[in-house]
Amino acid sequence: CKALRLILGDQLTRGIASLKDLDPATDVVLMAEVMEEASYVGHHKQKLVFLFSAMRNFAAELRAEGVEVDYVELDQRGNMGSLGGEVARAVKRHAPDRLVLTEPGEWRVEEMFHDWREELDCDVIIRQDDRFVCSRAEFEVWARGRRAWRMEFFYREMRRKTGLLMDGEKPEGGQWNYDVENRKRLPKDLELPERLRFQPDAETRKVMELVERRFPSNFGTLETFGWAVTRKDALKALNEFVASSLGTYGDYQDAMKQGGPFLFHGLISPYLNAGLLTAREVCDAAVGAYEAGAAPLNAVEGFVRQIIGWREYVRGVYWLTMPDYRETNHLSADRKLPDLYWTAQTDMNCLAQSVGDTRDHAYAHHIQRLMVLGNFALLAGVRPREVQDWYLLVYVDAYEWVELPNVHGMVLFADGGRLGSKPYAASGAYIDRMSDYCGHCRYDVKAKTGANACPFNYLYWDFLIRNEKALAKNQRLAMPYRNLARFKPERVKEIRRDAKQFLDGLPATYEG
Ligand code: FAD
Ligand code: DLZ
Numbered sequence: 001c002k003a004l005r006l007i008l009g010d011q012l013t014r015g016i017a018s019l020k021d022l023d024p025a026t027d028v029v030l031m032a033e034v035m036e037e038a039s040y041v042g043h044h045k046q047k048l049v050f051l052f053s054a055m056r057n058f059a060a061e062l063r064a065e066g067v068e069v070d071y072v073e074l075d076q077r078g079n080m081g082s083l084g085g086e087v088a089r090a091v092k093r094h095a096p097d098r099l100v101l102t103e104p105g106e107w108r109v110e111e112m113f114h115d116w117r118e119e120l121d122c123d124v125i126i127r128q129d130d131r132f133v134c135s136r137a138e139f140e141v142w143a144r145g146r147r148a149w150r151m152e153f154f155y156r157e158m159r160r161k162t163g164l165l166m167d168g169e170k171p172e173g174g175q176w177n178y179d180v181e182n183r184k185r186l187p188k189d190l191e192l193p194e195r196l197r198f199q200p201d202a203e204t205r206k207v208m209e210l211v212e213r214r215f216p217s218n219f220g221t222l223e224t225f226g227w228a229v230t231r232k233d234a235l236k237a238l239n240e241f242v243a244s245s246l247g248t249y250g251d252y253q254d255a256m257k258q259g260g261p262f263l264f265h266g267l268i269s270p271y272l273n274a275g276l277l278t279a280r281e282v283c284d285a286a287v288g289a290y291e292a293g294a295a296p297l298n299a300v301e302g303f304v305r306q307i308i309g310w311r312e313y314v315r316g317v318y319w320l321t322m323p324d325y326r327e328t329n330h331l332s333a334d335r336k337l338p339d340l341y342w343t344a345q346t347d348m349n350c351l352a353q354s355v356g357d358t359r360d361h362a363y364a365h366h367i368q369r370l371m372v373l374g375n376f377a378l379l380a381g382v383r384p385r386e387v388q389d390w391y392l393l394v395y396v397d398a399y400e401w402v403e404l405p406n407v408h409g410m411v412l413f414a415d416g417g418r419l420g421s422k423p424y425a426a427s428g429a430y431i432d433r434m435s436d437y438c439g440h441c442r443y444d445v446k447a448k449t450g451a452n453a454c455p456f457n458y459l460y461w462d463f464l465i466r467n468e469k470a471l472a473k474n475q476r477l478a479m480p481y482r483n484l485a486r487f488k489p490e491r492v493k494e495i496r497r498d499a500k501q502f503l504d505g506l507p508a509t510y511e512g
């Protein structure tokens with residue numbers, strides 16, 4: 001053939017760069033399910049099923065167009081088990097002039113691409129991934145000109161660049177950011193919308209059987225699998241979100257509810273990241289609802305900011321700072337990841353619920369990830385590498401480019417403040433304000449010390465005490481450090497004692 005075009009599991013977009021000049025008469029598309037990608041971390045079973053099934057459906061759609069797809073299934077005889085092995089085999093089979101690639105989502109895979117340039121007997125062309133609003137080169141120009149990077153300023157540039165929610169040169173409504181309106185508590189009697197979930201089709205059920213057979217002890221359950229695996233269904237999910245939830249998304253964006261894992265969230269990250277939906281069309285759908293008067297500005301701006309702001313920003317930071325980024329450990333955190341992240345067995349109800357949602361759906365929404373699961377790992381001082389691996393494997397939307405900056409930077413402050421200006425440390429009061437978890441917990445969220453006290457309360461202060469050297473000069477932590485300075489020595493002693501006792505009693509026996 002003339003061109004061999006590799007499509008990775010998270011490149012399932014018909015308009016992707018490597019397929020742009022596809023000629024069905026002469027070209028072949030290569031897709032491969034390989035053990036190396038399926039096991040570089042022990043992915044949640046739902047993540048594996050989602051990705052393999054979406055890959056198979058994408059291949060079928062290309063074939064229906066008359067494109068030759070060379071698809072290697074995981075169980076196929078002769079499968080070399082790695083992308084490199086499968087690419088080399090396919091180059092032998094098809095003797096192409098060139099191998100056409102789109103830049104991958106992970107540094108690890110880009111290294112492989114570079115090796116292939118040396119190893120393969122054909123030209124290797126790597127194209128920019130133009131599914132993102134901001135290219136890696138553009139981000140670098142933006143970042144290099146600045147002493148400190150802050151998402152908010154980057155986001156404004158992306159608003160200008162895309163014209164989304166712009167009124168000429170000015171932001172729609174006069175403000176760039178309506179976040180202050182997006183922190184409401186969930187009223188007890190507010191009815192939650194029934195969210196659209198999808199029954200597994202025949203191909204998905206086949207993949208489920210494969211995953212149960214080949215990955216029997218991976219984290220998570222398949223019983224509740226409800227993700228879309230085709231672009232058609234992903235579009236349905238997007239439309240359902242816009243119709244049922246977007247209007248309320250802003251108000252309760254930070255809220256958490258026991259037994260309500262999805263609330264008013266988009267549930268679109270797996271589709272965006274794997275390529276079934278594009279960032280631009282998702283934002284256009286939300287802005288369209290605003291223009292039609294179907295959703296308020298605070299909701300639509302909040303949603304658009306997550307996508308053209310945070311999502312693009314973390315990707316930019318990732319590519320600019322890798323591979324050094326993940327090696328730093330600014331707060332010298334050195335605790336093993338507690339078992340509760342795997343078992344959900346803990347008396348801390350907020351953690352039990354958030355791990356349970358994660359196990360059942362390969363999903364938890366942003367505030368559970370940040371302010372419950374992340375906050376606890378930060379306060380407990382868990383090793384960055386173990387926290388990163390956990391997040392990378394448990395979520396259906398997790399790829400290193402998006403997971404790492406969120407975990408290493410936003411949650412753990414292991415990067416010393418390159419991504420964000422302060423660690424998101426919080427005591428139990430925050431969780432109590434934003435959720436109904438505390439009402440079902442055996443701990444008392446109001447109690448500060450002692451056996452019944454909410455562990456977040458003393459862990460929070462213990463964290464600030466432990467990390468005083470690294471954090472006390474941070475302007476944004478000036479207030480808590482001023483409060484801490486007023487604590488009597490006995491109170492400090494009590495906090496340290498309770499924290500030590502609690503943390504020493506946490507089982508941490510699992511081997512990654
Ligand atoms: P919505 O609340 O509906 O938001 C809409 C979209 O905005 C999301 O689909 C997502 O594409 C984007 N978005 C929102 N916040 C972020 C963010 N902080 N960074 C990047 N994109 C964002 N998101 C992932 O896609 N993959 C990950 O591996 C991932 N790991 C995370 C780890 C931690 C510790 C934290 C705090 C956040 C992480 N996020 C990750 C971001 C966010 O939690 C998820 O994107 C979101 O929960 C997905 O659900 P949703 O589609 O319902 O989101
Ligand atoms: C995540 C993943 C998994 C589990 N399996 C495959 C696979 O078998 N074949 C493939 O092409 N891609 C897979 N992926 C996605 C890749 O790991 C992804 O392309 C990289 O993580 C870069 O983002």
Ligand code: SF4
Binds near residue numbers: 348349428445
């Ligand atoms: Fe979590 Fe503390 Fe509330 Fe229990 S009391 S749910 S541990 S914040």
